[in-house]
Amino acid sequence: MLDHSHGIGGTEIDEDLSIVPDLSSGLIDRSIYSDPDIYRLELRRIFARAWNFMCHESQVPKAGDYFINYIGEDQVIVVRGEDGQVRVLLNTCRHRGNALCRAELGNTKTFVCSYHGWTYGLDGKLIGIPGKTDFYRDDVDQAAWGLAPAAKVDHYKGFYFATLDAAAPTLFDYLGEVGRIGIESMLNQGDVVALDGVQKNVIDCNWKIAVDNLFDWYHVKVSHNSASRVGFLNQRMMMPMTQMVMLGELGHAIGGPMVTEEQQAKIDALSDEERLAIDRLPDAERAKVTPSERRPLRSVATKAAMGPVGVRSTGHPNIFPNLWISTRGMQLSLRLPRGPGHTEIWWFTVMPKSFNDHQRRAAKKFISHAFGPAGLLEQDDGENWSQSTAASRGVVSRRYPQNLQMAMGQDEVLVDPSGQKRIETRVNEHAQRWTYKCWAEWLRARDWPELMATRSPSPTGRI
Numbered sequence: 001m002l003d004h005s006h007g008i009g010g011t012e013i014d015e016d017l018s019i020v021p022d023l024s025s026g027l028i029d030r031s032i033y034s035d036p037d038i039y040r041l042e043l044r045r046i047f048a049r050a051w052n053f054m055c056h057e058s059q060v061p062k063a064g065d066y067f068i069n070y071i072g073e074d075q076v077i078v079v080r081g082e083d084g085q086v087r088v089l090l091n092t093c094r095h096r097g098n099a100l101c102r103a104e105l106g107n108t109k110t111f112v113c114s115y116h117g118w119t120y121g122l123d124g125k126l127i128g129i130p131g132k133t134d135f136y137r138d139d140v141d142q143a144a145w146g147l148a149p150a151a152k153v154d155h156y157k158g159f160y161f162a163t164l165d166a167a168a169p170t171l172f173d174y175l176g177e178v179g180r181i182g183i184e185s186m187l188n189q190g191d192v193v194a195l196d197g198v199q200k201n202v203i204d205c206n207w208k209i210a211v212d213n214l215f216d217w218y219h220v221k222v223s224h225n226s227a228s229r230v231g232f233l234n235q236r237m238m239m240p241m242t243q244m245v246m247l248g249e250l251g252h253a254i255g256g257p258m259v260t261e262e263q264q265a266k267i268d269a270l271s272d273e274e275r276l277a278i279d280r281l282p283d284a285e286r287a288k289v290t291p292s293e294r295r296p297l298r299s300v301a302t303k304a305a306m307g308p309v310g311v312r313s314t315g316h317p318n319i320f321p322n323l324w325i326s327t328r329g330m331q332l333s334l335r336l337p338r339g340p341g342h343t344e345i346w347w348f349t350v351m352p353k354s355f356n357d358h359q360r361r362a363a364k365k366f367i368s369h370a371f372g373p374a375g376l377l378e379q380d381d382g383e384n385w386s387q388s389t390a391a392s393r394g395v396v397s398r399r400y401p402q403n404l405q406m407a408m409g410q411d412e413v414l415v416d417p418s419g420q421k422r423i424e425t426r427v428n429e430h431a432q433r434w435t436y437k438c439w440a441e442w443l444r445a446r447d448w449p450e451l452m453a454t455r456s457p458s459p460t461g462r463i
């Protein structure tokens with residue numbers, strides 16, 4: 001009998017951790033945006049370890065529905081089985097490693113490899129081997145050569161995630177309060193459905209530069225000046241002097257405008273029907289009557305789920321490492337690493353099932369003009385990100401650190417009687433610093449137990 005050993009095998013060789021810089025001073029060593037060793041460490045210690053966003057349940061509603069995504073650079077098939085269960089399988093044939101499924105999404109009964117025809121069921125089991133008797137002489141342990149499954153798959157309120165690391169905590173615990181608030185911010189008006197199509201394009205930037213920008217409310221007035229001048233962006237709604245930051249363990253964070261406690265009290269006085277009626281008004285009309293200029297007016301149920309502080313945050317959540325919940329909770333953006341200098345940007349769109357035609361049309365129009373390959377804002381951002389990345393490759397330029405020190409030591413973490421923590425301040429760089437601090441902790445920890453033992457708690461006090 002041949003040796004059919006098929007484990008993923010091998011322990012991680014000890015990495016030289018001196019390459020992971022200390023970023024606690026807010027000075028960012030530019031090598032983290034170009035060093036191939038750092039990048040390799042990120043794939044192993046962040047992406048292969050974290051819970052990664054896969055898709056929304058409405059993208060795989062029926063048995064046989066599948067959707068292709070990535071965990072780092074590992075391609076995976078998200079597929080709903082005959083038993084209704086959603087599985088995540090590595091999209092690589094166990095025979096010679098060929099990519100098995102070539103379509104981005106669809107419905108199928110089996111996955112047949114285009115190289116030699118090995119055939120797999122929806123649950124990943126190997127169900128057919130051409131020439132099993134004639135060529136293999138029946139000497140192949142078919143049960144041992146199914147597709148490799150993710151270690152864990154779970155969803156939070158219909159949003160599916162997967163991890164390749166069996167030692168990862170539960171998804172609920174991984175997300176923590178801040179990550180869960182991020183997802184809740186999409187469910188403000190009840191159930192949502194993902195629209196057809198995911199917009200995808202590659203930007204010549206390091207993935208972290210795209211991620212840290214989502215907390216950056218400093219650049220909007222300058223980078224997106226043209227969008228303001230043509231009336232696409234309302235600068236007043238950016239609220240640079242009224243910002244809230246929430247920092248969650250393992251690197252999750254929310255940063256951006258907020259609803260004040262006084263404004264929230266007015267919203268709380270509205271019935272859900274009154275809230276929905278206001279939400280359905282065109283923007284110009286809405287601005288005249290709503291106590292909060294930024295959508296959405298959150299429902300009583302959402303407030304209960306988000307907590308008294310979370311409900312007032314209308315900024316941008318990032319679920320570590322790379323899932324940005326954007327555009328009034330209707331877009332999700334994945335920043336998928338493609339080498340240190342390239343990032344594939346994906347845009348999913350979800351909308352409340354309750355949206356009427358007018359709301360749906362208005363949201364689609366705004367979304368398609370904002371982000372994605374044709375997005376006005378993404379054109380501006382992409383240009384800055386790619387040039388910042390390019391400069392990190394210059395052997396002399398990279399000796400000069402980037403500066404993320406705005407408001408460092410200037411603010412206080414406030415604790416609500418509910419226990420929820422937040423910083424209420426003006427434009428700042430707290431969330432970016434937190435992201436990099438946690439990023440370094442992920443890279444230094446050799447496994448999940450070490451990461452859980454060494455991760456920073458959500459900060460308190462002066463920050």
Ligand code: FES
Nearest residue numbers: 093095096113116
């Ligand atoms: S590589 Fe898939 S059948 Fe050979």
Ligand SMILES: [Fe+2]
Nearest residue numbers: 220223377381
């Ligand atoms: Fe931007």
